[in-house]
Amino acid sequence: MKYNTAFPFFYESDIQDILSKTEDFLRGNGMLSMGKYVHEFEQKFSQTIGAQHSIAVTSCTAALETVLTSMGIGVADEVIVPAQTFIATGSSVVRVGARPVFCEVNENFILDFSDLKQRITKNTKAVMLVHFAGIIHDDVFEIKKYLNERDIYLIEDAAHAHGASINGVYAGNLGDAACFSFFSTKNTTTGEGGMITTNNPELAKKCDSIRHRGKDMDADCELFNCIGTNLRLTEFQALLGLTQLNRLNEFISHRNAVAKIYNEKLSVLFSNNLAEGPEIADGIVHAYWRYWIRLGANIDxxxxxxxxxxxAIKTDWAYSPLVHLQPVFKEMYGNEQGMLPLSEAYAQTHICLPIHFSITLEDAEFIADEFIKVVLAEVPR
Ligand SMILES: Cc1ncc(COP(=O)(O)O)c(C=O)c1O
Structure with missing residues (x-):
């Protein structure tokens, strides 16, 4: 498909830089893992988003499990998970022995604050806030305060939100800890990879230890004082990440420029009630990992x-089925269609258009024009 929904992008100069540094350590002049590049990547990530601690791991899935473990969350605990998310947000909770409590999302596909309040019990230890598609909740500071007052952790699942911000505060600084993904389709990529960020030094230390198999990070010999695993990123992945981070602002600006064209062009659909997009409050920078709109009823x-x-234009919808309706959760908890009616209804009609660095502004105009034609031809008369 010529116009794909996601595509990684590396400048030629970045490719040359990555290749020459890789050649260097392949020739023995450097480490393949646990060398300087992972450390540099973490430092640069912290600088870029303004977080105090960044801990690189093998994936966002691993990051979510590590953060939950570092918070001591386990058997008999509950973690609230929004319906509109990838399996990892829910499965990470089960992997640490706790129970995911699925929650409605609002019209922007992000956690519904009032439904969240209804789902808190004495067992609730954490809430996962997914910045779906790259949109930050405009109530995020209020949500954090509400949870703080109840001693409940807020975890950002920021897999889609590299470069998203609210009032100048970047995703990754809005909860107690955050988890990013560098999978190939994400706003910046290392192929596979993840990053934990936190401004809590204790959590940072625990996460660091867990990814090093539970090593006591203050000891200069191999002493292990908790059960961890090996979640270390390689130097090659960190090199990819470093060059991608240099481009983050450029990538996000480009995504916003493509989205602007889509928004302007598709206004003809919006004003005729044939489609609607998310409401983005002032002060929010949308990272546009996805450009989605919801189609009017009866449009197939x-x-x-x-x-x-x-x-040759790829369109799709994420996530389908919603996480609570994945077969594994239906079987484990008896979840059924109709359990989260608002989220299920919102999810049924949305569609995503291609958005990434290789979609040019001319491509965006072409895609939007084609989309309008196709939608208008589909409108029931
Ligand atoms: C919301 C969300 N959380 C977690 C993940 C897991 O990321 P990874 O593939 O890096 O494990 C993804 C992956 O797409 C995701 O979209």
Missing amino acids: RENIQLKMAEN
Whole structure:
């Protein structure tokens, strides 16, 4: 497909830089793991988003499990998880022995604050806040305060939110800890990889220890004082991450420029109630990992997907099924369709258009024009 929904991008000069540094350590002049680049990547990540601590791990899934473990969350504990998210947000909770409590999302596909309040019990230890598509909750500071007062941790699942911010505060600084993904489709990538950020030195130390198999990080010999695992990133991945981080602002500005074209062009659909997009409050920088809109009732998105594909334009929807309706959770907890009716209804009609650094502004105009044609042809008369 010519216009894919996600695509990694490396400048030629970055490729040359990565290759020459890689050649260096392949020739024995440096480490393949536990060398200087992972450390540099962590430092640069902290600087970029303004967090005090960054801990690089093998994936966002690993980051979520590590953070939950570092908080002492386990058997008999509950963690609130929004319906609109990837399996890892829920499965990480089960992997540490706790129970995910699934919660409605609002029209922006992010955690519904009032439903969250209803789902808190004496066993609730943490809430996962997923910045879905790169959108930060405009109530995030209020949510944090509400949870603080109840001794409940707030964990940002920031897999989609590299470069997103609210009132100048970057994702990664909004909860007690945050987890980023560097999977190939993400705003910046290392192929596979993840980053934990936190401004809590104790949590940082625990996460660091867990990813080093539970090593006592103050000891200069191999003493292990907790059960951990090996979640270390390689030097090669860190090199990719370093060059990608240099481009983060550029990548996010470009995504916003593409989205602006889509928004302007698609206003013809919005003003005729044929589609609607998310409401982005002032002060929020959307990272646009995804550009999604919701189609009006009776517009068949499967058909639109087929028609767009005829023009080599890939469209899709995430996540389908929603996390609480994944077979594993249906079987484990007896979850059924209708359990979270608002989230299920919102998710049924949305569709995503391609957005990434290789989609040019001309491509964006073409894609939007084709999309409008296809949608108008689908509107029931
Ligand atoms: C919201 C969310 N959380 C967690 C993950 C897991 O990320 P990773 O593939 O790095 O484990 C993803 C991956 O797409 C995601 O979208």
